[in-house]
Amino acid sequence: MARTIINVPQPAKRGEIIEIRTLIAHPMETGFRSGSDGRKLPRDIIRRFACHYNGEPIFSAEFFPAISANPYCAFHTIATDSGTLVFTWEGDNGFLQSETVAITVA
Amino acid sequence: MRRTAAPAVIALVRAVAAVAACCLALASAAQAPADARRSGFDAMGPSTQAMQRDDTQNPGMLWVRDGEALWATPAGEAQKSCAACHGAAASGMRGVAARYPGFDAQLQRPVNLGQRINLCRERWQRAGPLRAESQELLGLESFVAHQSRGMPIVAAAEPQLAAFRERGERFYRQRFGQLDLACTQCHDDNAGKRLGSSVIPQGHPTGYPIYRLEWQGMGSLQRRLRGCLTGVRAEPFPFGALEFVEIELYLAARAAGLPLETPAVRP
Numbered sequence: 212m213a214r215t216i217i218n219v220p221q222p223a224k225r226g227e228i229i230e231i232r233t234l235i236a237h238p239m240e241t242g243f244r245s246g247s248d249g250r251k252l253p254r255d256i257i258r259r260f261a262c263h264y265n266g267e268p269i270f271s272a273e274f275f276p277a278i279s280a281n282p283y284c285a286f287h288t289i290a291t292d293s294g295t296l297v298f299t300w301e302g303d304n305g306f307l308q309s310e311t312v313a314i315t316v317a
Numbered sequence: 318m319r320r321t322a323a324p325a326v327i328a329l330v331r332a333v334a335a336v337a338a339c340c341l342a343l344a345s346a347a348q349a350p351a352d353a354r355r356s357g358f359d360a361m362g363p364s365t366q367a368m369q370r371d372d373t374q375n376p377g378m379l380w381v382r383d384g385e386a387l388w389a390t391p392a393g394e395a396q397k398s399c400a401a402c403h404g405a406a407a408s409g410m411r412g413v414a415a416r417y418p419g420f421d422a423q424l425q426r427p428v429n430l431g432q433r434i435n436l437c438r439e440r441w442q443r444a445g446p447l448r449a450e451s452q453e454l455l456g457l458e459s460f461v462a463h464q465s466r467g468m469p470i471v472a473a474a475e476p477q478l479a480a481f482r483e484r485g486e487r488f489y490r491q492r493f494g495q496l497d498l499a500c501t502q503c504h505d506d507n508a509g510k511r512l513g514s515s516v517i518p519q520g521h522p523t524g525y526p527i528y529r530l531e532w533q534g535m536g537s538l539q540r541r542l543r544g545c546l547t548g549v550r551a552e553p554f555p556f557g558a559l560e561f562v563e564i565e566l567y568l569a570a571r572a573a574g575l576p577l578e579t580p581a582v583r584p
Contacts (some may be wrong), residue, residue: 214382218373236379239533280533281376 213237215310217298222315223290231262231270232285235300235308241276257302260284264314265294274302290316356575357518357583360509365530369582377459377528377580380452380535384460387453393444399457402441406464414462415577418566420475427473427481427562431458431537449556455535459526462579470523470577472570481559485567488560494551500564515584521572522565524581531584538565 218232235257242254254276261271270286298310358366368374388399388406403409418429421436428436434457435446447454472482489500503512504520511517525538532540539561543553554560 214379216373216378216382232373234373234376234379236376236383279530281379283374283376285374 213300213306213308215298215308217296217310217312219296219312219314220290222317225290225292225316227290228287229290230285230287231296232283233260233262233298234281234283236281237300237302237306239274239276239278239280239282243276255303255306257282257300257306259299259301261299262286263297263299264288265292290314292316352574354521354572354575355519356521356523356578358523358578358581360516360518361582361584365582365584369524369578369580375528375580375582377526377535377582380456380459380526380528381463381580383452383456384458384463387457388460393438393442395441395443397442399437406460410461410464412465412468414458414579415465415468416471416473418478418562418569419473420478425477426559427478427566429538429562429565430461432557432562434458434461450537450540452535455526455537458537459535459580462525462577465577466579467576469574470569470572472573473566478566481563482566482570484560485563485565488564489567493546494549496549498549500545520568521575522568523572523575524578524583526579527581527583529583535580538568 214236216232216234220229223229237257238255239257240252240255242251242256244252246252256276256278257274259271259273260282262269269288272284274282293316294314296312296314298312300306300308358369361369368376372378385406391398391401400406414430417433418427419433420426421428421433424436431447431449431454434454438444438446447457492499492502500520503517508517508519522538525541526535527541528535529541539556542561542564543556546553
């Protein structure tokens with residue numbers, strides 16, 4: 212399990228535009244570098260990131276080798292209802308991580 | 318007439334000069350001499366500064382969180398966690414990292430924070446040492462150092478350290494490698510100028526372990542020092558070498574008073 216840091220404003224005001232920030236520990240190995248033995252290091256990157264707000268997709272992104280290690284992703288949404296935000300990162304070598312954060316909308 | 322006037326004019330000039338000198342002295346005494354020391358933070362671009370300032374953006378916080386988890390995890394034969402002896406890090410570890418490297422009475426030599434963590438593991442947890450630059454050690458170091466963020470760096474006071482610190486200073490002024498360069502030639506004589514596209518920092522260890530964008534990860538001061546030694550084409554000392562701890566000691570005294578920034582972000 213990779214370490215993640217997710218920041219959601221709490222509590223959010225209904226109808227307000229909020230910024231959600233995510234950070235995940237991942238090497239994002241490009242597949243273009245060679246190791247000390249001269250052999251290519253196999254690619255190991257996160258390929259897709261998505262966020263669902265009460266089941267509804269509100270943001271998704273495709274990641275490519277040029278994205279740095281430990282990718283940071285921030286995006287905006289409108290706070291509608293209290294509930295859950297589900298964040299998923301999918302990548303090479305079967306990498307799959309899901310985090311759930313509760314959001315309170317007042 | 319001239320003969321008598323000339324000494325009077327000279328005396329007058331002297332008096333004016335003396336008054337001016339007094340005024341200058343007073344002026345400089347009135348405003349304390351400005352500290353010309355700068356953290357590498359000041360030379361960074363605004364976006365990198367923002368990355369360090371904001372804990373939700375600072376990738377170093379991933380290591381701090383890892384360290385926080387390790388702090389509470391029992392380890393070794395003793396099955397004790399760090400917290401079992403030290404309690405909450407927020408109170409027990411506050412200010413500790415700011416006064417490292419310190420002196421170990423048993424070994425009769427200085428040890429840096431990472432070595433102290435490994436000594437604790439060996440003596441109290443009865444666990445094997447964590448490998449230098451391993452994610453676990455960097456995590457624990459970052460977590461402990463993070464408790465002192467914003468506190469001024471203090472040169473450890475133990476009198477036994479003086480000789481080691483002096484050797485560290487000599488190392489700092491010693492020319493090394495095929496390029497025949499000493500630390501001081503870049504970090505004192507040419508600090509603020511550029512080496513290629515990068516600004517040469519004054520070399521104050523204010524934020525270690527640091528998240529370095531070039532490394533795409535976290536690294537210790539010794540990793541940075543090894544990088545500099547390789548840069549001047551010298552054979553770097555191995556991790557944990559006494560020479561490195563001695564220079565860390567000198568650098569801490571040289572940076573005394575500057576606030577600790579761990580986890581710092583550097584380009």
